[in-house]
Amino acid sequence: MRKTPLAGLAALTLAGGTLLSGSPAQAAEASTLYVAQGSAACSDTGPGTQEQPYCTIGAAAGVVAAGQTVEVAGGLYRERVTIGSSGTSGQPITFRGQNVQLYGATAGITVDGQHDVRILGFQAVSVSAAPALDLRDSSAVTVDGMRFNMPGGATVPAVRLSAVAASSLTKLSVYGSPLVNGIALDATTSGVTLTGSTVGGSSNYDKTPDSFGIRVAGARNTIVNNTVAGFSDAAVEIEPGATGTVVANNAISGGAGYGIRNRAGTGTAITNNTVGARCRDGIRVEGASAGVSVQNNVLRYNGVTWSNSCHYASQQGTEVAVHDEAVTDTVVDYNNTIHGSLPSKDYSWGGVLMDLATLRTRTGQGAHDRSGFYPPGGDADSANSAAPGYQATDRRGTPRVDDPDVANTGAGPITYADRGATELLRLSTAVFSTTLDLGVRSVTVDASGSTRGSYPIASYRFDFGDGTVVTQASPVATHRYATVGDYRIYLTVVPTAGPTSSYSRYVSVLRRISTVSLLSAANLRYVQPTWAGADASRFGVDSTDKFDIADAGNGQVAILSQKNRRYLRTDDITMWLDSSSVRAEERFTISTNADGTISLRYAATGRYVSVANSGGLYPNKTTIGIAEKFYRVGVNDANSWFKAKVNSRYVTAPYAGQSWLIANRSTVSTAERFDLVNLGGGRWALFSRANNHFVTAESAGAKPLIAARTTVGLWERFTVVHNSDGTVSLRAAANNRYVSADSAGAKSLIANRTAVGLWEKFTLG
Numbered sequence: 017m018r019k020t021p022l023a024g025l026a027a028l029t030l031a032g033g034t035l036l037s038g039s040p041a042q043a044a045e046a047s048t049l050y051v052a053q054g055s056a057a058c059s060d061t062g063p064g065t066q067e068q069p070y071c072t073i074g075a076a077a078g079v080v081a082a083g084q085t086v087e088v089a090g091g092l093y094r095e096r097v098t099i100g101s102s103g104t105s106g107q108p109i110t111f112r113g114q115n116v117q118l119y120g121a122t123a124g125i126t127v128d129g130q131h132d133v134r135i136l137g138f139q140a141v142s143v144s145a146a147p148a149l150d151l152r153d154s155s156a157v158t159v160d161g162m163r164f165n166m167p168g169g170a171t172v173p174a175v176r177l178s179a180v181a182a183s184s185l186t187k188l189s190v191y192g193s194p195l196v197n198g199i200a201l202d203a204t205t206s207g208v209t210l211t212g213s214t215v216g217g218s219s220n221y222d223k224t225p226d227s228f229g230i231r232v233a234g235a236r237n238t239i240v241n242n243t244v245a246g247f248s249d250a251a252v253e254i255e256p257g258a259t260g261t262v263v264a265n266n267a268i269s270g271g272a273g274y275g276i277r278n279r280a281g282t283g284t285a286i287t288n289n290t291v292g293a294r295c296r297d298g299i300r301v302e303g304a305s306a307g308v309s310v311q312n313n314v315l316r317y318n319g320v321t322w323s324n325s326c327h328y329a330s331q332q333g334t335e336v337a338v339h340d341e342a343v344t345d346t347v348v349d350y351n352n353t354i355h356g357s358l359p360s361k362d363y364s365w366g367g368v369l370m371d372l373a374t375l376r377t378r379t380g381q382g383a384h385d386r387s388g389f390y391p392p393g394g395d396a397d398s399a400n401s402a403a404p405g406y407q408a409t410d411r412r413g414t415p416r417v418d419d420p421d422v423a424n425t426g427a428g429p430i431t432y433a434d435r436g437a438t439e440l441l442r443l444s445t446a447v448f449s450t451t452l453d454l455g456v457r458s459v460t461v462d463a464s465g466s467t468r469g470s471y472p473i474a475s476y477r478f479d480f481g482d483g484t485v486v487t488q489a490s491p492v493a494t495h496r497y498a499t500v501g502d503y504r505i506y507l508t509v510v511p512t513a514g515p516t517s518s519y520s521r522y523v524s525v526l527r528r529i530s531t532v533s534l535l536s537a538a539n540l541r542y543v544q545p546t547w548a549g550a551d552a553s554r555f556g557v558d559s560t561d562k563f564d565i566a567d568a569g570n571g572q573v574a575i576l577s578q579k580n581r582r583y584l585r586t587d588d589i590t591m592w593l594d595s596s597s598v599r600a601e602e603r604f605t606i607s608t609n610a611d612g613t614i615s616l617r618y619a620a621t622g623r624y625v626s627v628a629n630s631g632g633l634y635p636n637k638t639t640i641g642i643a644e645k646f647y648r649v650g651v652n653d654a655n656s657w658f659k660a661k662v663n664s665r666y667v668t669a670p671y672a673g674q675s676w677l678i679a680n681r682s683t684v685s686t687a688e689r690f691d692l693v694n695l696g697g698g699r700w701a702l703f704s705r706a707n708n709h710f711v712t713a714e715s716a717g718a719k720p721l722i723a724a725r726t727t728v729g730l731w732e733r734f735t736v737v738h739n740s741d742g743t744v745s746l747r748a749a750a751n752n753r754y755v756s757a758d759s760a761g762a763k764s765l766i767a768n769r770t771a772v773g774l775w776e777k778f779t780l781g
Contacts, residue, residue: 083107090115285405314436402428549592612695673707
């Protein structure tokens with residue numbers, strides 16, 4: 017079959033303009049200050065508009081007033097930001113960042129002596145000399161969605177609160193390598209809620225002294241719905257002097273120390289937590305602790321000394337331990353415990369190990385506890401909803417729901433509450449994947465991954481976002497859109513009884529400009545999707561390596577993999593293929609270079625996509641070098657072959673490309689395959705599959721053609737001339753002469769003819 021090479025830069029031209037055109041910037045609102053260190057127009061002397069943003073966050077922090085929002089553009093900021101102004105209850109000060117990294121040993125955010133401040137987003141990376149977030153003498157501070165990464169050896173807490181009142185920390189991610197100290201609330205901090213956060217390190221069994229995940233020393237603080245792993249002292253520690261602390265709905269997993277440790281705290285409610293794989297006690301109450309309640313918790317495989325990670329004897333423990341004066345009035349009830357093959361070690365009371373039956377006999381505790389390998393679902397509908405610290409929702413925010421298949425054996429006003437951090441009603445779960453076909457503007461929605469809950473799924477309702485709604489028994493539906501655009505698809509899973517489950521996501525149905533494969537100029541390998549994203553590591557082209565270039569508007573493009581039908585996206589650091597919609601993270605511009613290559617520029621930061629030595633793609637370069645260049649191979653131009661008309665034999669690069677090209681093969685295999693690389697302006701390069709090198713008209717055409725070059729210069733450029741009989745001829749740019757199958761194909765191909773005759777004609781397939 018004959019293949020026609022695609023046009024060059026013209027394939028990247030849009031109706032009414034080119035992809036290099038831009039759109040005017042919008043004026044900043046008076047209530048918003050902007051920071052963008054990557055902007056060429058930025059200035060720390062103001063005015064902080066979109067057109068002229070501040071270069072540093074600190075500059076904006078120095079002038080922000082009540083009711084204003086500081087919007088920070090993505091990027092790496094080497095600074096510590098001190099917020100020195102307060103808002104009001106109705107007009108807080110807000111700092112918001114997306115893909116913003118505060119980087120360096122002393123980087124981070126400090127709020128000292130302020131109130132009504134909101135901090136949203138942001139990341140703090142490699143902070144070691146000070147807390148990444150330091151709140152002091154402040155109140156009504158809201159922190160949401162921040163990420164912290166502390167290097168190994170940093171001993172200061174990642175997050176430190178001192179004399180803070182009536183504040184909330186939500187959805188924090190606190191990590192380290194390993195993380196020594198996570199979040200610390202000192203003795204003068206009260207009324208703080210920490211919720212929905214993840215605290216952990218790269219070493220779950222790190223044995224560093226004085227290592228904790230969350231430490232509380234003040235009054236009336238609430239630690240709910242968090243995930244904690246690692247730490248050699250305790251995942252959650254309640255210090256002497258702490259009063260009225262609620263520790264509820266937390267999921268605590270492997271680590272060298274205790275799971276939850278109450279060290280003489282008063283009135284602590286340890287309720288509905290799930291604690292497992294701790295080397296020491298899962299829950300420990302000790303010292304002069306008074307009025308402590310341990311109820312509705314699920315504890316599994318804590319204090320297991322035979323574990324490979326807990327082999328040192330000093331780390332042994334049990335599931336629930338109550339010691340010292342704490343035995344006087346601590347309440348232990350409605351818990352589920354499993355201690356591996358040693359049920360006699362489920363409890364320790366006053367230093368004596370015992371099983372559940374002995375605990376009940378000697379102490380009267382654990383009347384409703386369950387111990388051992390209870391049946392699946394044994395946590396369901398069996399908790400005490402009157403326990404101190406009990407939460408109306410579980411750690412995911414799910415209300416307590418009655419499972420009709422489980423008898424209600426709980427206590428309190430809600431007898432169907434579950435034990436542990438997670439409500440166990442088996443609800444149906446709606447989820448779907450999308451497959452885009454830009455050629456026909458269609459999307460296929462596959463909801464096969466949706467799961468039934470306590471009731472079977474009766475139907476699937478698909479709302480395609482353009483007014484089309486389809487309800488059917490099958491989980492797969494395809495829809496074709498009349499026009500391009502962004503559409504939000506809603507899926508509702510409808511069970512035979514009980515609540516429905518819904519899920520939605522956006523899809524971008526864009527106009528396809530062209531379909532190409534991208535050959536890295538740096539390593540002469542093709543870009544391909546991988547399990548982790550995308551890299552330039554593939555030899556040869558098939559459907560795996562083809563990408564649709566689509567018009568994303570405003571002179572920008574999006575890049576869709578034809579293999580997994582996902583758009584290429586980036587977070588400013590890495591790149592992967594997992595998006596069905598086009599937002600800022602999926603937008604690029606294309607630059608055409610003088611040598612016929614193209615470069616991809618991440619629109620949000622203006623940085624070029626670069627190929628690392630490993631083949632990975634990273635949007636991190638400000639200038640174009642060879643690692644930022646890609647050759648284009650059109651959808652019909654890969655794996656091509658040439659057959660000489662004079663002898664009907666295929667052109668080959670024999671001996672793995674080590675010898676001159678010659679037309680003497682009767683069949684096509686790898687050595688007879690060539691990828692036609694579009695250099696623009698009607699010029700092409702021939703990329704031999706025999707050895708992944710470019711074909712050259714050696715010695716400016718004085719010698720035969722050979723696949724021997726790793727870069728494209730003048731000698732490697734050819735014009736494809738289409739003859740009237742359907743054949744093609746190749747004219748070498750090196751000497752402007754036609755390539756001939758010399759001596760009727762008996763000799764090697766050489767560019768030495770001034771006119772096209774029979775020897776200079778080839779069938780292109």
